[in-house]
Amino acid sequence: MSSLRRRLLLWLLPATFLVGLLASIGTYWGAVLELNDLLNDQMRYLAEHISVEPGERVVLTDTGNKPSPLRDDNADEVLLQVWSAGVLSYTTDSALRLPPPLQAGLSDVEVGDQIWHTFVSQRGDKVFRVAQAQNKRWEELAGLAVHLLWPVVSLIPLLALFLWFGITYGLKPLKTVATELSERNVNSLQPIASKELPGEVKPLVEALNDLLERLANAFAMQKHFIADAAHELRTPVAALCIQVELAQRATQEVDRQVSLSEVQSGVMRLTHLTQQLLTLARLEPDAQSPVMQRVELSALCKSVITDQVRRAEASGIDLGLTEHAASSICGDPETLRILLNNLVDNAIRYAGAHAKIDVAVRDTDEGVVLEVCDNGPGINAAERERVLERFYRGNNQTGSGSGLGLAIVKTIAEQHGAQVVLNAAPNGWGLRVSVTFPSKLDNHAG
Structure with missing residues (x-):
C-alpha cells in the first residue's frame, strides 16, 4: 500500500x-x-x-x-x-x-x-x-x-469525505517537513524545527535531525581531514619536485646519485604518508563497523614482531616480546594489527639506532594491557596528549614519520573501548605506550 x-x-x-x-x-x-x-x-x-x-x-x-x-x-x-x-x-x-x-x-x-x-x-x-x-x-x-x-x-459516504479531509489535514505536518527538505541545498544540514509539530511526527523529525547532525559532523571531519591531508602532502611533493630538478641539473654523477637517493627517500615518505591517510580514512567513525571476533594478543604480537624484526635489526635495535599472557579480547584482527604495527613502527623510527624495544601483554585488574616500551629519547610530558592528534609531531622528533601513527592508534583503541596512555619508560628514559582493553573475551564473547 x-x-x-x-x-x-x-x-x-x-x-x-x-x-x-x-x-x-x-x-x-x-x-x-x-x-x-x-x-x-x-x-x-x-x-x-x-x-x-x-x-x-x-x-x-x-x-x-x-x-x-x-x-x-x-x-x-x-x-x-x-x-x-x-x-x-x-x-x-x-x-x-x-x-x-x-x-x-x-x-x-x-x-x-x-x-x-x-x-x-x-x-x-x-x-x-x-x-x-x-x-x-x-x-x-x-x-x-x-x-x-x-x-x-x-x-x-459523508463519513468517508470527512475522514478524507481529516486525514489530509492530519498528514499536513509530514508534507510540510517534506517540502522543507526538498527546498534545501546539499550544504544545508540545519535541524528541522519541531516545536510546533504534533507529538506523532516529532519522533520522525527528531530522528532526521539526529541524522542531519551526524552528517554535518561527518562532513566537517571530512573537510578537516582533506585540508590536513592536502597540507601534509604539499611538503613532500614539493621536496620531490626540487630533488628531481636537482638530479636533472646535476653535472656530476655523485651529485646526481645524491639527488636520486633523496628522491627515493621522499617517495618512501610519501608512500608511508599515503598509506596512513588511507588507513585513517577507513577508520572514520561513520565508516562500516568492523566484525568483532576472538583475538589472542600474544599471537598477534609475535606475528607483528616477526614482520618488523628485520627492519629493527637493520638499525641495530633489539625488538622482542617480554611478557605474553595468554589473554584474548573481542576485536577486529585487522585493525588491531594496524594498531600494533603503528606502535612498533613509531618506536623503530624514533628510538634511534641500537635502542631496545619491548612488547608485552599482561593481565591487570583493569583488563588486558598491550604495551610497547622503548629506551629512546621519549616525548615530553607536556606533549604526550597532543601527539595523539593528527599530523602533530613533537618538537624533539626528527624521524620521517607522518604524524598520523598515534592518531590511528587512538582511533582503533576507541573502536575497541580501550584507553591509550603515554608515559616515560620505567628507567625514566624513552616512551611507554599502554593500551588497556576493558576486559577479557570470556566476559563478552565465547
Missing part, C-alpha cells in the same frame, strides 16, 4: 461502520425488549378495560367519558376474545380458533405454525383475552431495524 491516506481510510471506514453496526444492534436489541414490554402492556390494558354491554356489545372503557366500541378492523393488529363458562362468546376473528384460556396473565399459545402472545383477565364469570401474532411483532421489529440501520449506511 503506497498511500498512507488510503491505508488509514481502509482501516477507519470499516471500523466506523462496524462500530455503527454494533451500536445499531445494541439499540435494536434494547428496542426489542422495550417494544415487547410496551405491546404486553397494551394487551394488558385492553384486557383490563374491555367490557360486554347488553346485546353482547364489546366496548373499551376508560377512554374519556364515553365507552369506545371495538371494531372488527382491529383484527389485523390484536385479537379480542370474550369467554363465558369456557365458551367463546365474542371474537374479533371468528376464523381463528384459539384453545380456551387456562390461566390469567401473560402466556404464549401455539396454533399451527404461529405463536400468539396473549394476556388473559377474568372479571366475574367473564374471561377476556387479548392476543397478538408473533409475526406481527416481527414485522414491527423489522421496520425498526431498517430505521436504525439506514442512517448508518447512508452516512458512510
Whole structure:
C-alpha cells in the first residue's frame, strides 16, 4: 500500500461502520425488549378495560367519558376474545380458533405454525383475552431495524469525505517537513524545527535531525581531514619536485646519485604518508563497523614482531616480546594489527639506532594491557596528549614519520573501548605506550 491516506481510510471506514453496526444492534436489541414490554402492556390494558354491554356489545372503557366500541378492523393488529363458562362468546376473528384460556396473565399459545402472545383477565364469570401474532411483532421489529440501520449506511459516504479531509489535514505536518527538505541545498544540514509539530511526527523529525547532525559532523571531519591531508602532502611533493630538478641539473654523477637517493627517500615518505591517510580514512567513525571476533594478543604480537624484526635489526635495535599472557579480547584482527604495527613502527623510527624495544601483554585488574616500551629519547610530558592528534609531531622528533601513527592508534583503541596512555619508560628514559582493553573475551564473547 503506497498511500498512507488510503491505508488509514481502509482501516477507519470499516471500523466506523462496524462500530455503527454494533451500536445499531445494541439499540435494536434494547428496542426489542422495550417494544415487547410496551405491546404486553397494551394487551394488558385492553384486557383490563374491555367490557360486554347488553346485546353482547364489546366496548373499551376508560377512554374519556364515553365507552369506545371495538371494531372488527382491529383484527389485523390484536385479537379480542370474550369467554363465558369456557365458551367463546365474542371474537374479533371468528376464523381463528384459539384453545380456551387456562390461566390469567401473560402466556404464549401455539396454533399451527404461529405463536400468539396473549394476556388473559377474568372479571366475574367473564374471561377476556387479548392476543397478538408473533409475526406481527416481527414485522414491527423489522421496520425498526431498517430505521436504525439506514442512517448508518447512508452516512458512510459523508463519513468517508470527512475522514478524507481529516486525514489530509492530519498528514499536513509530514508534507510540510517534506517540502522543507526538498527546498534545501546539499550544504544545508540545519535541524528541522519541531516545536510546533504534533507529538506523532516529532519522533520522525527528531530522528532526521539526529541524522542531519551526524552528517554535518561527518562532513566537517571530512573537510578537516582533506585540508590536513592536502597540507601534509604539499611538503613532500614539493621536496620531490626540487630533488628531481636537482638530479636533472646535476653535472656530476655523485651529485646526481645524491639527488636520486633523496628522491627515493621522499617517495618512501610519501608512500608511508599515503598509506596512513588511507588507513585513517577507513577508520572514520561513520565508516562500516568492523566484525568483532576472538583475538589472542600474544599471537598477534609475535606475528607483528616477526614482520618488523628485520627492519629493527637493520638499525641495530633489539625488538622482542617480554611478557605474553595468554589473554584474548573481542576485536577486529585487522585493525588491531594496524594498531600494533603503528606502535612498533613509531618506536623503530624514533628510538634511534641500537635502542631496545619491548612488547608485552599482561593481565591487570583493569583488563588486558598491550604495551610497547622503548629506551629512546621519549616525548615530553607536556606533549604526550597532543601527539595523539593528527599530523602533530613533537618538537624533539626528527624521524620521517607522518604524524598520523598515534592518531590511528587512538582511533582503533576507541573502536575497541580501550584507553591509550603515554608515559616515560620505567628507567625514566624513552616512551611507554599502554593500551588497556576493558576486559577479557570470556566476559563478552565465547
